[in-house]
Amino acid sequence: MQIIENDKIKEKVYIKKLQNGLTIMVIPKKGSQKKYIIWGVNYGSVDNHFMVNDEEFKVPDGIAHYLEHKMFEQRNGKNSLDVLTSLGVDANAYTTNNLTAYLFESTDNFYEALDEFMDYVQNPYYTDENVEKERGIIEQEIMMYDDYPEWAMYMNAMRLMYHNNPINIDIAGTKESIAKIDKENLYRVYNNFYVPENMAIVFCGDIDEKEIFEELEKRITMKSNSNDVKRIIADEPEEIVEKRKEINMDISMPIFTIAYKDKKYDDKDMVKRDLAVEIIMYIIIGKSSSLYRRLYEEGLIYSDFGFDYEFARNYSHVYIQGQSYEVEKVINEIKNEFDYFINQGISDKDFSRIKRKLYGDFVRAFNDVANIGNNFINKYFKGSNLFDYIEEFEALNKDYVEEVLKEVFKEEKKVVSIVNPIQNEEEK
Amino acid sequence: MKENNNIEIKEGIKLHLIKTDLFKTNLACVLITVPLKKEDVTCNALIPFLLRRGTENLKTQYEISETLENLYGSIFDCGVDKSGDNQVIKFYMDGINDKFLLSEEKLLNQDLSLLFELVFNPLLENGLFKSDFLEMEKNNLENVIKGKIDDKDSYAFNDCLEKMYNNEGFGLYKYGYLEDLNKITLEKITEAYFRLINNAKIDIFVSGDFDFKEVEDFIKNNENISKLQARKPDYIINNPLKENKNKTEKINEYKEKMNVTQGKLILGLNTLYTKENYKYVGLMYNAILGESANSKLFQNVREKAGLCYTAKSNFIKQKRNIFIKCGIEIPNYEKAVDLIKVQIDEMKDGQFTDEDVENAKTYIISGIKDIETEQDSEIVYYYGQEMSGTQEDLLEYIDKINKVGKEDIIEFAKNVEINTIYFLESKNS
Numbered sequence: 001m002q003i004i005e006n007d008k009i010k011e012k013v014y015i016k017k018l019q020n021g022l023t024i025m026v027i028p029k030k031g032s033q034k035k036y037i038i039w040g041v042n043y044g045s046v047d048n049h050f051m052v053n054d055e056e057f058k059v060p061d062g063i064a065h066y067l068e069h070k071m072f073e074q075r076n077g078k079n080s081l082d083v084l085t086s087l088g089v090d091a092n093a094y095t096t097n098n099l100t101a102y103l104f105e106s107t108d109n110f111y112e113a114l115d116e117f118m119d120y121v122q123n124p125y126y127t128d129e130n131v132e133k134e135r136g137i138i139e140q141e142i143m144m145y146d147d148y149p150e151w152a153m154y155m156n157a158m159r160l161m162y163h164n165n166p167i168n169i170d171i172a173g174t175k176e177s178i179a180k181i182d183k184e185n186l187y188r189v190y191n192n193f194y195v196p197e198n199m200a201i202v203f204c205g206d207i208d209e210k211e212i213f214e215e216l217e218k219r220i221t222m223k224s225n226s227n228d229v230k231r232i233i234a235d236e237p238e239e240i241v242e243k244r245k246e247i248n249m250d251i252s253m254p255i256f257t258i259a260y261k262d263k264k265y266d267d268k269d270m271v272k273r274d275l276a277v278e279i280i281m282y283i284i285i286g287k288s289s290s291l292y293r294r295l296y297e298e299g300l301i302y303s304d305f306g307f308d309y310e311f312a313r314n315y316s317h318v319y320i321q322g323q324s325y326e327v328e329k330v331i332n333e334i335k336n337e338f339d340y341f342i343n344q345g346i347s348d349k350d351f352s353r354i355k356r357k358l359y360g361d362f363v364r365a366f367n368d369v370a371n372i373g374n375n376f377i378n379k380y381f382k383g384s385n386l387f388d389y390i391e392e393f394e395a396l397n398k399d400y401v402e403e404v405l406k407e408v409f410k411e412e413k414k415v416v417s418i419v420n421p422i423q424n425e426e427e428k
Numbered sequence: 429m430k431e432n433n434n435i436e437i438k439e440g441i442k443l444h445l446i447k448t449d450l451f452k453t454n455l456a457c458v459l460i461t462v463p464l465k466k467e468d469v470t471c472n473a474l475i476p477f478l479l480r481r482g483t484e485n486l487k488t489q490y491e492i493s494e495t496l497e498n499l500y501g502s503i504f505d506c507g508v509d510k511s512g513d514n515q516v517i518k519f520y521m522d523g524i525n526d527k528f529l530l531s532e533e534k535l536l537n538q539d540l541s542l543l544f545e546l547v548f549n550p551l552l553e554n555g556l557f558k559s560d561f562l563e564m565e566k567n568n569l570e571n572v573i574k575g576k577i578d579d580k581d582s583y584a585f586n587d588c589l590e591k592m593y594n595n596e597g598f599g600l601y602k603y604g605y606l607e608d609l610n611k612i613t614l615e616k617i618t619e620a621y622f623r624l625i626n627n628a629k630i631d632i633f634v635s636g637d638f639d640f641k642e643v644e645d646f647i648k649n650n651e652n653i654s655k656l657q658a659r660k661p662d663y664i665i666n667n668p669l670k671e672n673k674n675k676t677e678k679i680n681e682y683k684e685k686m687n688v689t690q691g692k693l694i695l696g697l698n699t700l701y702t703k704e705n706y707k708y709v710g711l712m713y714n715a716i717l718g719e720s721a722n723s724k725l726f727q728n729v730r731e732k733a734g735l736c737y738t739a740k741s742n743f744i745k746q747k748r749n750i751f752i753k754c755g756i757e758i759p760n761y762e763k764a765v766d767l768i769k770v771q772i773d774e775m776k777d778g779q780f781t782d783e784d785v786e787n788a789k790t791y792i793i794s795g796i797k798d799i800e801t802e803q804d805s806e807i808v809y810y811y812g813q814e815m816s817g818t819q820e821d822l823l824e825y826i827d828k829i830n831k832v833g834k835e836d837i838i839e840f841a842k843n844v845e846i847n848t849i850y851f852l853e854s855k856n857s
Contacts, residue, residue, distance in 0.1 A: 009452075031450055034801040079731070085721040086787045088794035105810055107797040109790075136734030143690035144737055144755050250687035252574040288493035296489065302568045353497050356530075360500030362460045363524045368450045368802070422687060 003085040004387040011366050013376070013387065014209045018217065020224045021197030023380070026212055027372050033327040035205030036369035037114070039121050040377035042200075044098035046313070049232040052192055056232070059189060060180040061166075062173015065095040066138060067186050071102065071120060072348040075128045082121035089113040097167050099311040100375055105370055111215065118219040124190045126183040135178060142172050149249045149419045150321070153257050156245045159317060160415035161261040162239050164234035167315050184264045195225035202376045204369040233314050236264070239412075245284075246418040253318070257417040258329045258334060259319040262408050265408075270311055271384045271392045275358075276404040277309040277318055279396075282354045284341050285320065291337040300326050300333070312382060318408060329417055338409045346405075351398045362390050433640055437632075440659035442493050443647060444810055446635040448800070453524050454536050454636030455803040458547050459811060460517040461629040461663045464510065464597050470569075470604025471612055471620045472515055476506035476615065477565040479519075482551035482558070495542065500524050502539050504546065506646070511815050512533070512666040512746035513597040517624070519547050525637055536638055537646055548625060548652035556618045566612065572603050577686070580852060581738075584684075584692035585753060588850035591682055592696045598747050629661035631814060635803045666746045666816040669706060673698050673748055680848045686853045693764055695752040696848035697772075701840045707745050708828045709836045714743035714750055715788035716837065717771060718778050724771040724780070729754065735764050746816075758853050765849060775841035778834070785834050793826050 005012035014026045045064050050057055071093065072080040084091035089106035091113075106113055144149050155170060162168040163394050172178075195289050240261050285291055285305045295301045308320040324330045365386060366372060372386075379385050433445040460470065486492045496502050502523035509516045523539040526532075551558060577583050586601055593599020632653075647653055676698060685739055699710060718725035718741030725739040741752045756764045774780070799809045799822060813819055820828075 007501055008530065032801070033450075033797060081721050082727075086783075086790060088790035090794070090798075091721075106800070107794055133731075135733060137730060137737050140690065140735070140755055140757065141737035143757070146689040149578065250580075251578045252576075283496075286493070288490055288497055290490075293488070293490045297564070299564060299567060299609070302571050353494065357497040357501035359530060360502070360524050363452050363528045 003403075004385070006387060006390055009363055009366060009390070013385065014213070016213060017194065018220065020220070020222065021195075022220065022222075024213060025200065025202045025376050025380070025385075026201070026209045027376065028207070028209055029205050029369055029372075032102065032206045032369055033107050034105060034369050035107075035110050035202065035203070035207065036103065036373040037117065037203045038101050038103040038373040038377050039117070039201050039376065040199060040380065041100040041194055042098070042198045042381045043100050043189070044096050045169060045171040046097050047193070047231055048166055048169075049234070050192070051230040051232060052227050054282055057188060058320055059185050060173060061169045061177035062138075062171070063181055063185060063189055064100050066134065066170045066178060066181050067097045067189055068093045068102075068135050069138060070101050070126055070131060070186060071124060073125050074120060075123070077126045080116055082115050084113055087113045087116070091117070095171055097171065099381060101374075103373065111206075114219065118216075121194075121276070122220075122222050123305040124187065124194075126186045128183060131181065131183050131186065138172060139175055142170070142175060142178075145170070145172065147253060149251050151250065152247060152408065153255055153321075153417050154319075156247065156261045157257045157415055159318055160242050160245055160417060161240050161259060162315065163237055165236045165315050182346065190231045192225065194224050196220075197224060200377060200380050202373045202380070204372045204376075229355070231313075236314065240415050242415070244416045244418075246420060248422045251419060251421050253323050253325055254327050254418060254420045255321065255323045256419075257319055257321050258331060259317050259415050259417070260408055260410065260423045261413045261415070262316040262318065264314055264316065268351055270316075270382060271388050272396065272400065273308050273404055274311070275389065275393055276353050276401045277408065278358065279351070279354050279401050280341075280405050281307045281318075281355065283350045284337055284345055285334065286354075288353075289337075291333060295330060295333060300324055300330050300428055331416060332393040335411070338405075342406055342409065345402050346398055348398065351401070355393070355396075358393060362386070362393070431496070431650050432621060433644075435644060437648060437653065438656060438658040440661040441630045441656055442632070442814070443644065444631060444633045444814070445640050445643060446633065446806055446810065447637065447640065447805070448635060448803070449637040450801070451525070451636060451803055452528055453522055453803065454539065454634065454638060455807065456521045456543055456634045457539055457632070457807060458519045458543065459631045460624055460632070461511065461631070461661070461815070462624065463662060464513050464515045464600050465599060466595065466605075467608070468620070469515055469600050469602070470608040471617055472517055472624070473508045473602065473604045474565060474569050474609070474612060475515055475621055476508065476519065477568055478557055478561055478621075479550050480504070480506055481544055481561045481565065483545045484549045484778055485545060487551055492546070499535060499538055499542070500529065502535070502542070504543070506546075508602045510598060510600075510602050512814070514666075514815070515602065519543060527637070528665065536636070536643070540634070540643075540647060541650060544650050544652040544758075548656070552618070557621070559614055562612075562614055562617060564738050566609055569603065570606060570609055573601070573606055573609065576601070580686065580688050581753065581755070583686075584694050584850060584852040585751065587852070588682070588694040588696055588751070588848060589683060590846045591680070591850065623686045626657060627659050627661060629663045630656070631811060633807045633811070635807055637667055652664040656667050663815075666812075668746055668748050669702055669704075671746075671748055673700050675700070676845045676847045679846050682848070682850045684850070686852055688852060688854050689820045690755050691758040691761060691854070692852040693754040693756055694848075694850040695765075695768060695846055696850070697752070698845050698847045699748045699750060699840065700843040700845065703836075705828065705832065705836065706748075708832050709840045710743050710745055710748075711792050711829065712785070712788050712832045713775065713837050713840045714741055716784050717741050717750070717775055718752055719743070720788070720791045722784070722791070724774065725752065725768065726755075728771060729764065729767050733763075733767055735760055735767065761851055761853070769846070772841075772844060772846065774789050775844070776838070778838045778841075780834075782834065785837065789829055789832075789835065792829050796822055796825050796829070
């Protein structure tokens with residue numbers, strides 16, 4: 001068992017790898033009435049092509065998400081979501097590009113709920129009938145996303161950056177692709193990826209760590225996978241596909257994304273790089289930046305920029321989102337500002353102020369059991385955890401941040417995705 | 429560990445301290461409450477936009493942001509909301525607890541001072557707000573109001589609400605209206621601001637792990653607080669049973685068109701049940717009808733009929749309304765409405781089991797227990813008590829839920845009426 005702790009933030013994590021390969025992480029929270037458990041599977045929408053022993057499989061787009069919907073169905077005819085809801089716990093599941101997660105949060109009935117929870121994740125039950133039944137529901141979920149302008153803009157940015165990496169496909173797939181999902185391909189995915197060495201559980205709440213490890217372990221029935229499973233990762237050129245894409249939707253003001261395709265994923269370096277990008281963003285385009293002040297005072301923007309550094313197996317990129325009636329001007333100003341900082345470097349004053357803010361953000365990250373659980377599971381499959389971040393953060397220096405600034409924000413790696421309002425006839 | 433304390437600082441100004449050691453942060457907020465009126469709603473909504481631009485001592489937004497970053501990234505936020513027929517202007521400050529700082533500092537005191545400075549000590553020139561700030565923030569609010577259409581789900585809900593309430597009171601859009609925005613002048617908004625600060629109901633909440641006496645004294649002695657005068661505030665006590673609801677003669681149906689791929693269906697229901705246990709029975713009814721994953725709507729409209737991904741109902745107790753929201757394929761409109769009506773009728777006929785009742789209790793009680801696990805929801809709860817003039821603690825709340833029986837729910841169901849059916853559909857349909 002590994003224990004990592006931080007004295008200032010006064011938190012610790014216990015990490016244990018079981019014999020079957022499953023990892024369990026426990027972050028005790030004394031006094032918390034709420035308990036949170038999340039079971040993560042290192043399988044997401046990008047994992048649509050793989051080898052099992054010597055046979056190659058391509059599965060339909062959206063299968064990871066479809067499978068997540070179908071996990072709740074049980075052989076005894078019950079639906080685990082209903083059972084968990086009757087116990088008064090808040091149960092849910094989600095699928096991202098690279099992760100599928102099952103979770104619940106409870107104030108009472110934790111162990112009763114745990115029985116059901118660990119049972120359903122370990123025992124799939126797919127039939128032609130129950131798979132068919134879900135199709136209409138998922139189609140409506142896809143259509144709901146079609147009406148979200150930010151989502152359309154994000155997906156376009158991915159398609160502008162990536163030639164072959166399946167991050168350029170929609171997490172839920174399309175109406176056409178999910179039509180090809182059946183119980184056979186669902187079982188194929190389950191049997192090869194829902195295996196202990198490809199999963200982890202995080203618990204956060206007020207239970208003694210010894211007790212919770214025991215309780216979890218005694219409910220684990222799954223065995224290591226005897227198949228040899230390899231993901232087939234599409235070859236991805238360093239170059240972007242295209243510079244720009246604009247579409248129209250029923251919105252009030254144009255929204256835009258600027259994204260920079262970064263070098264491919266490299267484990268060791270990513271925590272540091274992630275932190276550096278965050279610091280760069282706060283300094284150059286954050287609410288205290290002179291760029292933000294200028295754009296706001298000129299009436300070019302009305303709210304702050306959103307930004308993120310996304311990375312996982314074989315992709316990494318930075319994206320910036322904003323809203324403006326004068327998108328071209330804003331994009332140009334952002335470019336000039338990056339050029340300025342790339343040439344001039346970052347001031348010590350900005351650097352230390354933003355570091356102070358980030359320390360506060362780390363403390364805040366330990367406020368809520370659900371946030372803690374999500375944070376640990378998300379970072380786990382990328383080979384890190386929140387404590388690694390704090391450690392790297394303390395050691396981070398300005399020179400490294402400036403180096404990342406020069407490496408990442410290159411014009412030739414930049415794409416722009418815009419959603420414009422539809423012009424109404426009445427307004428003309 | 430749980431301790432609450434209500435202190436009247438001056439008449440009309442209350443301090444509510446909530447002690448909890450479950451969090452890394454302290455959360456403080458100032459809530460200013462006034463009755464919702466068409467003629468004031470836009471001007472009041474604009475006030476927080478102006479206040480966050482600068483104070484007497486921090487003259488620009490940029491200085492405010494820098495100060496917040498130096499305070500370990502404390503988060504300042506402001507906005508407007510509705511509580512029944514009242515408009516609430518909200519200011520929040522969220523900072524990490526002194527226990528977790530890198531060196532010994534009184535961060536909570538600094539956060540509180542900054543919060544009060546932002547709300548009560550604005551940057552004025554010759555007694556008026558700055559004209560360039562006003563012009564910019566009018567544009568900003570104009571964008572927010574126009575931006576109503578961006579999120580189609582909430583657009584449909586707000587549009588339905590406005591139609592149901594004829595643009596009055598609770599039906600007003602919390603950010604106001606373009607035609608009123610254009611009329612706002614420097615004099616008018618400055619006057620509106622001082623009217624709020626001098627006459628409106630003010631509630632200050634602080635939640636976190638700190639010494640009560642110390643924080644109470646600190647706040648009372650803060651110069652921006654001590655300069656406030658006593659007042660007899662005008663606001664509307666939330667008492668749903670006094671809310672007049674007429675029987676619906678004919679269901680109002682609206683169909684609106686936009687460029688959407690999915691139709692957004694909203695049903696607005698009135699509830700005419702008037703017994704004292706109204707709130708608790710209403711919560712139970714709503715849970716069984718459509719709030720939880722075990723509910724009739726989720727089970728029958730989503731799971732069995734596969735008509736939608738979202739199907740949910742929401743109980744607005746202050747106004748005795750239930751809203752059902754559903755995203756569906758446009759041609760399925762009739763089918764979905766019929767199926768939802770079946771669920772409402774089945775509730776009237778008592779077609780739900782004792783198990784459904786038990787599940788609903790468990791569901792609601794677990795939600796009540798969750799209130800204490802988030803600082804914000806705890807503040808919202810106690811503010812709700814303050815606004816209804818009650819002092820019910822969470823244990824009493826749970827107890828009253830436990831007392832609701834199946835018969836109560838059937839009686840409630842018989843007094844539920846569909847008032848409005850609203851559908852946002854595609855321009856091509």
